[in-house]
Amino acid sequence: MRLEVDISGKTFSNAAGGSHEVLAPIRFALRSGEVGVLIGPSGCGKSTLLRVILGLDRDFAGHIARPPEARIGMVFQEPRLLPWRSVEQNVRLAAPDVSNARLSELFGILKLEAHRNHFPGELSLGLARRVALARAFAVEPDLLVLDEPLASLDDALASRLRDEIAALVASRPVMTLLVTHSLDDAIRLGDRLFLLSPRPAHIVQEVPIEVPRAHRDNAELVRIRAELAALRLEAN
Numbered sequence: 001m002r003l004e005v006d007i008s009g010k011t012f013s014n015a016a017g018g019s020h021e022v023l024a025p026i027r028f029a030l031r032s033g034e035v036g037v038l039i040g041p042s043g044c045g046k047s048t049l050l051r052v053i054l055g056l057d058r059d060f061a062g063h064i065a066r067p068p069e070a071r072i073g074m075v076f077q078e079p080r081l082l083p084w085r086s087v088e089q090n091v092r093l094a095a096p097d098v099s100n101a102r103l104s105e106l107f108g109i110l111k112l113e114a115h116r117n118h119f120p121g122e123l124s125l126g127l128a129r130r131v132a133l134a135r136a137f138a139v140e141p142d143l144l145v146l147d148e149p150l151a152s153l154d155d156a157l158a159s160r161l162r163d164e165i166a167a168l169v170a171s172r173p174v175m176t177l178l179v180t181h182s183l184d185d186a187i188r189l190g191d192r193l194f195l196l197s198p199r200p201a202h203i204v205q206e207v208p209i210e211v212p213r214a215h216r217d218n219a220e221l222v223r224i225r226a227e228l229a230a231l232r233l234e235a236n
């Protein structure tokens with residue numbers, strides 16, 4: 001499967017008749033098995049770009065080619081759970097085919113077992129984010145889109161979930177797009193980093209990470225980080 005993004009622009013208009021250019025021309029493609037990471041300043045248009053790619057916002061100039069049969073797993077910046085459904089029901093509604101065993105496994109990994117029957121209003125933001133991740137994983141997605149999924153989680157949990165995302169990506173051919181502010185997430189998970197400009201967003205630089213994820217030990221991560229720091233300095 002392949003995702004092709006070819007946006008020539010996107011503008012928001014306001015009621016006063018003003019307009020607000022959010023996306024400049026952006027072109028890239030992503031294959032199954034690849035993790036693309038979007039890194040850019042706050043407000044540059046990352047979440048807007050994801051909504052356009054998912055087909056949730058069709059008011060843009062350009063074209064997105066998404067395989068029509070692709071199952072989509074999505075974690076929005078706000079967890080967006082159905083408030084009148086329990087944690088378990090929220091996941092099952094999105095993923096009706098999920099097996100009991102897989103559900104238990106996901107709830108175990110995400111430390112949600114004790115919260116199966118809780119309602120979203122009873123959850124902290126960190127917990128709600130974990131439910132959103134469980135829901136996205138349970139779908140067994142072909143296209144996984146994650147908008148700052150590990151923000152506001154403590155370091156230990158964020159690191160465990162990062163490993164879980166890596167395991168999911170290794171276990172089946174999924175196209176992944178991850179928005180993050182964390183260079184650690186980017187260099188542990190990414191195959192290609194897209195460095196975005198301030199609004200209107202365009203890709204300033206694409207940085208490939210050639211070393212396979214499984215071989216990125218600490219020494220390798222330090223090396224990649226230094227390489228990236230040098231690149232970003234040049235870009236400025």
Ligand SMILES: Nc1ncnc2c1ncn2[C@@H]1O[C@H](COP(=O)(O)OP(=O)(O)O)[C@@H](O)[C@H]1O
Nearest residue numbers: 012020022041042043044045046047048049199
């Ligand atoms: N529905 C909307 N209507 C008008 N402006 C919007 C809307 N959604 C986002 N914006 C504006 O578009 C810009 C990019 O927002 P967003 O994509 O959320 O940025 P990011 O995710 O990179 O922080 C911001 O200036 C934001 O205020």
Ligand SMILES: [Mg+2]
Nearest residue numbers: 046047048077
């Ligand atoms: Mg955003």
